[in-house]
Amino acid sequence: MxxxxxxxxxxxxxxxxxxxxxxxxxxxxxxxxxxxxxxxxxxxxxxxxxxxxxxxxxxxxxxxxxxxxxxxxxxxxxxxxxxxxxxxxxxxxxxxxxxxxxxxxxxxxxxxxxxxxxxxxxxxxxxxxxxxxxxxxxxxxxxxxxxxxxxxxxxxxxxxxxxxxxxxxxxxxxxxxxxxxxxxxxxxxxxxxxxDTVDRPNISIQAIKKEKEEDKRTSLLEFTRNLPKPGMVYVGSRKKAEDLAEMIKNETSFTAAAYHGGMTKEDRHLIQQQFLLDEVQIICCTNAFGMGINKPNIRFVLHFDYPKDIESYVQEMGRAGRDGYRSSSILLHSDTDYFFPRRIIEWEFPSEEEVHYICHLLQAEDRANISKQTIESYGLEDVHARFMLHYWEEWRNTAEEHYPEDFINMVIKKRKRWKFHKLSQMENWISNTAECRRKTLLETFGECLRRQPNPCCDICGISESPAHDEDAAASRQFVPWQDRLYALFHQQQ
Incomplete structure (x- = not known):
């Protein structure tokens, strides 16, 4: 053609x-x-x-x-x-x-x-x-x-x-x-x-164990001071995003902001634009931030809380270094992190009490057609209402002889088993101290490590606080105000 x-x-x-x-x-x-x-x-x-x-x-x-x-x-x-x-x-x-x-x-x-x-x-x-x-x-x-x-x-x-x-x-x-x-x-x-391969050879990979939360905060500040900017810090909760952004602003000379799903659409858009234009150097965010964000010069992605599966980790760390320059992925973890991702998995699904309550109400009303709004009116949040609606309809369309409550609870148990399996896979990768992290990461996706970059990972050898990289520094060029204005309004010069 x-x-x-x-x-x-x-x-x-x-x-x-x-x-x-x-x-x-x-x-x-x-x-x-x-x-x-x-x-x-x-x-x-x-x-x-x-x-x-x-x-x-x-x-x-x-x-x-x-x-x-x-x-x-x-x-x-x-x-x-x-x-x-x-x-x-x-x-x-x-x-x-x-x-x-x-x-x-x-x-x-x-x-x-x-x-x-x-x-x-x-x-x-x-x-x-x-x-x-x-x-x-x-x-x-x-x-x-x-x-x-x-x-x-x-x-x-x-x-x-x-x-x-x-x-x-x-x-x-x-x-x-x-x-x-x-x-x-x-x-x-x-x-x-x-x-394509999921490997990003220009991104060095580290998983660093700390004794407790306070030690992780100290390391975060150290990395923030020493790594080239801009950077992203992924956390597991809205409150922590706000706390860490405030800590970085108070303890360093860098600009930082929080981003999470609990903010208004206007506030999220403002923070996003400030980060894209390098007016905010470090963004502390939940996984609500990232998809669809095209910022090529992110120099580091730091996970203060580890995600629930390797796929999420690879997608999030891959937001660094899209311009091809050297960048860093750092994951901080401690034994105190164990319970939080498990609570998150539990929160993703309606409880047994909610399933029982909704199923009995819907059966009592003998509803042939229900909507998400109907289920939400009974007190369920959006994600749980969508889940209940889908599997209620699936139950009605199957030849299964289970009660809807039993059918939906079986689905939930199956999904939870899979999610806990993926979480264990993530935690096994974190706790590995013997094999190259890049190699074991690629094996999860059915790939082989064909060429080992330098630097590669903390197992193969890398300093805990990498110095500024010349390539990264070269990519951080002055942007004239006219170009910033064009970018803000999605215009071409």
Whole structure:
């Protein structure tokens, strides 16, 4: 396809493709199903945007990241691509109706998996000439994935309603069993598989044990003072994000801010923009921050609390060094950390008392059709309500003779066993003091370490507090105020 580069330049202003982009795009244009695992920051969005413009019809892009949808739509419009829209909960009723009335005019429609479940919307999309179904963050569809969302499980059926258009599944991190699950749940037929390695050779890896929480705080301050900036500090709770950000501001000369899901949308957006523009040097955040954040010059990612699985760790540490310069991943841990991730796993699911209460209420009312709002009205939080809704409907559609309460509790126990297995895998990797950390990390994803970088990891030998790196320093250039303003408003100079 000799004109691909020409279209790439005309539509997006790029002179050449990044690694694997061309192969993915060519397979999509050949109407093949494609599963792709490529690193965050490697240009995933172009892999569906270019084919969407090239092919006749409308591309449907499913994404759980509402802010990223809006950002991509604005960026496309600002480079002259106007026939694009995002349909999600950010819109008011009038805006939603306007988009639904003009569906056939768009080349790309971004939509959340929750919106795609609504019968009115799915019916209208099914009447379109759908050129491509792209599923971003596709690992969310797998019950074995680290960010499983029940709403994603309906995408396979929605695809059938659309007439089984070619499907592109994209993710940055997926173990072999997750890849198989994604392909199965999306009803993909003999898909082309294009996968990058999860290895990031420019990122050194350390897992450092401390005696207690206070020692971890001391180490955090030491790393903050000595490592090149900007940097990210991942924590397990909202309160800790705020506490550590305040500590860094008080104990060092660097700017720091907290970011978590409990903040208002306006505050989160402000912190995000300040971090992207290097006005905030260190961000202390929960896992609510990261997906869809395109900041190439992050020099370190420090885990103050370790995540519940290796997939999350790889995805989070991979936010460092996307510009290719030397960067650091540091994980601090102590014996006192043992209980917190286990409590988090328990909190992810409704309790047995909640399951019993909701099931008996729904059975007593003999509801044929229920909504998430109905379940929330009984006192459950959003994530638990979605879980209950999905598995209540699944129980109704099965030939199982179990009571709904027993059926849902069996699902919960199975999911918990898997999550505790993944947590043990993470903790075994942390406690390993014999084998190269990079090697054992890659083995989790079915890969082999082909070349050992230098520096590699704390097992192979690395100083606990690396000095400033010349490459990293070179990447931190002065940004004129005009360029900062263009970046803030997503404009091109």
């Amino acid at each position: 000799e004109t691909l580069e020409k279209r790439l330049y005309e539509w997006f202003g790029y002179s050449s493709f990044k690694y694997n982009q061309r192969d993915i795009i060519e397979s999509v244009l050949a109407d093949e199903d494609v599963f792709s695992m490529i690193a965050t920051g490697s240009g995933k969005s172009l892999c569906y945007q270019l084919p969407a413009l090239w092919k006749k019809g409308t591309a449907i892009i499913v994404s759980p990241l509402l802010a990223l949808m809006e950002n991509q739509v604005q960026e496309l419009k600002q480079i002259g691509i106007k026939k694009v829209a995002a349909y999600n909960s950010f819109l008011n009723i009038k805006e939603k109706k306007r988009i639904l009335n003009r569906l056939s005019e768009y080349k790309m429609i971004y939509i959340s998996p929750e919106s795609l479940q609504q019968e009115e919307i799915l019916k209208q999309i099914s009447n379109l000439d759908v050129s491509l179904l792209a599923v971003d963050e596709a690992h969310c569809i797998s019950q074995w994935g680290h960010e499983f969302r029940t709403d994603y499980l309906k995408i396979g059926n929605a695809r059938e309603r659309m007439g089984n258009p070619p499907c592109l599944a994209l993710t940055a991190t997926a173990a072999p069993e997750v890849r198989e699950d994604i392909i199965d749940k999306l009803h993909m037929k003999s898909p082309v598989s294009i996968c």
